[in-house]
Amino acid sequence: MAEKLTQEQVSQLEKYAQSIRYSIVQMVTEAQSGHPGGSLSAADILTTLYFAEMNVNPNDPQAAARDRFVLSKGHAAPVLYATLAEKGFFPKEELLTLRRIDSRLQGHPSMKNLPGIDMSTGSLGQGLSAAAGLALAARLDNNASRVYTVLGDGELEEGMVWEAAMFAAHYKLDNLTAFVDFNGLQIDGPISEVLSPLPIPEKWAAFNWHVIKIDGHDIQAIYDAIQTAKTIKGKPTMIVAQTIKGKGVCQMENIADWHGKAPSREQCELFLSQLNELETQ
Amino acid sequence: MGLATREAYGEILKELGEKYENIVVLDADLSKSTKTAVFAKAFPQRFFNVGIAEQNLMGVGAGLAAGGKIPFVSTFAMFAAGRAFEQIRNSICYPKLNVKIAATHAGLTVGEDGASHQAIEDISLMRSIPNMTVIVPADAEETRKAITFAAEYDGPVYIRLGRMAVPDLFTADYTFEHGKAVQLADGKDVTIIATGIMVGAAKEAAKQLQDAGISARVVNIHTIKPIDKEAIIKAAADTGAIVTCEEHSIIGGLGSAVAEVLVENSPVPMERVGVCDTFGESGIPSALLKKYHLTAEDIAAAAKKVISRKK
Numbered sequence: 001m002a003e004k005l006t007q008e009q010v011s012q013l014e015k016y017a018q019s020i021r022y023s024i025v026q027m028v029t030e031a032q033s034g035h036p037g038g039s040l041s042a043a044d045i046l047t048t049l050y051f052a053e054m055n056v057n058p059n060d061p062q063a064a065a066r067d068r069f070v071l072s073k074g075h076a077a078p079v080l081y082a083t084l085a086e087k088g089f090f091p092k093e094e095l096l097t098l099r100r101i102d103s104r105l106q107g108h109p110s111m112k113n114l115p116g117i118d119m120s121t122g123s124l125g126q127g128l129s130a131a132a133g134l135a136l137a138a139r140l141d142n143n144a145s146r147v148y149t150v151l152g153d154g155e156l157e158e159g160m161v162w163e164a165a166m167f168a169a170h171y172k173l174d175n176l177t178a179f180v181d182f183n184g185l186q187i188d189g190p191i192s193e194v195l196s197p198l199p200i201p202e203k204w205a206a207f208n209w210h211v212i213k214i215d216g217h218d219i220q221a222i223y224d225a226i227q228t229a230k231t232i233k234g235k236p237t238m239i240v241a242q243t244i245k246g247k248g249v250c251q252m253e254n255i256a257d258w259h260g261k262a263p264s265r266e267q268c269e270l271f272l273s274q275l276n277e278l279e280t281q
Numbered sequence: 282m283g284l285a286t287r288e289a290y291g292e293i294l295k296e297l298g299e300k301y302e303n304i305v306v307l308d309a310d311l312s313k314s315t316k317t318a319v320f321a322k323a324f325p326q327r328f329f330n331v332g333i334a335e336q337n338l339m340g341v342g343a344g345l346a347a348g349g350k351i352p353f354v355s356t357f358a359m360f361a362a363g364r365a366f367e368q369i370r371n372s373i374c375y376p377k378l379n380v381k382i383a384a385t386h387a388g389l390t391v392g393e394d395g396a397s398h399q400a401i402e403d404i405s406l407m408r409s410i411p412n413m414t415v416i417v418p419a420d421a422e423e424t425r426k427a428i429t430f431a432a433e434y435d436g437p438v439y440i441r442l443g444r445m446a447v448p449d450l451f452t453a454d455y456t457f458e459h460g461k462a463v464q465l466a467d468g469k470d471v472t473i474i475a476t477g478i479m480v481g482a483a484k485e486a487a488k489q490l491q492d493a494g495i496s497a498r499v500v501n502i503h504t505i506k507p508i509d510k511e512a513i514i515k516a517a518a519d520t521g522a523i524v525t526c527e528e529h530s531i532i533g534g535l536g537s538a539v540a541e542v543l544v545e546n547s548p549v550p551m552e553r554v555g556v557c558d559t560f561g562e563s564g565i566p567s568a569l570l571k572k573y574h575l576t577a578e579d580i581a582a583a584a585k586k587v588i589s590r591k592k
Binding site for chain 2: 064068070110111112118119120122123125126128129130131132133134135136137138140141159160163164166167170171
């Protein structure tokens with residue numbers, strides 16, 4: 001078992017996560033368009049990946065040996081952009097160009113537009129297949145790089161996800177680690193009411209994946225799960241991360257309406273002050 | 282009779298596999314029919330069967346290309362261009378990933394399997410996607426050259442291949458030029474522009490027309506996108522009438538692509554030989570071609586008609 005993060009490391013990662021959340025609220029407000037709820041729910045996962053695990057270098061974004069990340073739930077682009085900016089792939093000021101004409105920050109991630117994006121996504125269901133292809137390419141090249149992807153829980157309703165699930169397990173892609181951002185909500189309401197993909201962990205286990213269930217806002221737990229996944233041989237790993245949609249902004253938390261709605265400028269000020277308070281606590 | 286274009290694909294893919302280590306091949310449980318099984322036998326470690334899952338076929342292909350590989354992905358044209366259209370659009374063409382989609386069993390000449398398996402819309406679908414190149418080889422040799430081009434070109438390519446054996450039109454010294462039409466016969470009264478398996482029929486039609494005292498130019502357009510505008514404009518200027526022939530719907534395919542060039546540059550009377558907005562049915566290929574008016578006789582009749590429309 002890999003070493004635990006120190007309390008100091010966890011605190012530092014939590015600060016990054018809060019800063020990323022701050023950027024998400026800011027950029028979606030500035031754009032008056034975008035998907036804050038599912039971006040906020042995935043912030044701790046992306047923070048842990050990019051700041052505690054993944055081998056990526058903002059000064060060499062195409063390095064062959066880098067780890068790859070595919071945001072299968074591409075509508076959560078704000079969390080990816082905020083994370084990449086925090087990591088230094090491009091200036092933070094550019095976040096405020098989200099969804100504007102001529103911006104590199106497209107509504108959904110475009111790998112040809114922005115450094116640090118390993119796969120273009122946005123149409124749900126397609127990212128896991130691409131991640132599996134990347135993992136297979138790495139294996140063929142004896143490249144030790146690992147591939148990470150984050151799916152939405154509503155996204156599991158896409159049939160293609162299960163084609164990819166079979167494929168990754170059949171070809172024993174143990175260099176592939178996926179997360180489900182299990183926040184329980186999709187555009188039209190709770191996933192259990194719209195079209196239930198439940199039970200989620202059992203489904204992945206039945207598809208021959210190694211499954212780990214965690215609290216998706218517990219940085220230490222996220223880190224531990226990633227370390228465990230690296231030790232699992234012959235199977236891809238699915239980390240089912242229980243999360244809260246809109247996490248960090250109490251008016252947004254667990255409200256499906258915040259899936260794809262931008263805060264007003266007044267709301268934004270309130271939300272940002274909340275995030276500031278959290279950071280100073 | 283020569284080989285089916287899918288047979289030539291299987292052979293050349295194996296040869297290219299020897300030359301290019303980065304080529305990997307994916308198939309969706311049809312490797313014996315698409316002929317990727319030839320590659321699979323030679324390079325089992327670089328062949329991946331994805332099972333009956335065409336959406337994932339395209340998605341994994343995209344990921345492999347993003348990881349630096351040159352994936353050739355194969356299934357029937359119906360399931361490639363049809364079922365997995367949106368994966369091709371969003372995961373392959375939007376990021377301009379280096380995936381080669383070699384789709385076999387295109388058109389009516391799938392034969393006995395019937396309408397559910399007869400893709401007559403794939404050229405239309407594929408050429409509408411930005412960044413996509415669309416190639417329809419006419420015989421075995423052109424297939425070998427087109428597949429070699431695809432392997433060496435950086436970007437998405439859709440190659441449309443057929444099930445049935447077709448006559449050899451080209452010899453080993455044939456040069457495939459991307460986006461360049463190939464003139465097979467010159468003429469002054471009309472130009473017959475054909476693609477894929479209809480190229481042979483177009484040549485035959487020109488002979489029939491010659492017997493009737495009509496001089497027909499025959500042009501093979503293997504690359505539907507990007508299309509050879511110059512050759513089309515020249516044909517219009519030189520012969521004043523055009524007939525297009527394709528084993529595909531007259532909506533959106535070669536006929537439409539040629540018409541687009543003509544109306545914007547040099548409008549002349551034009552007739553389209555193709556599947557007239559209808560589904561196919563079961564039958565042997567020759568019977569289907571006859572019933573759906575895709576024979577040399579149909580092309581010759583269209584040529585006479587278009588000449589009569591000249592002012």
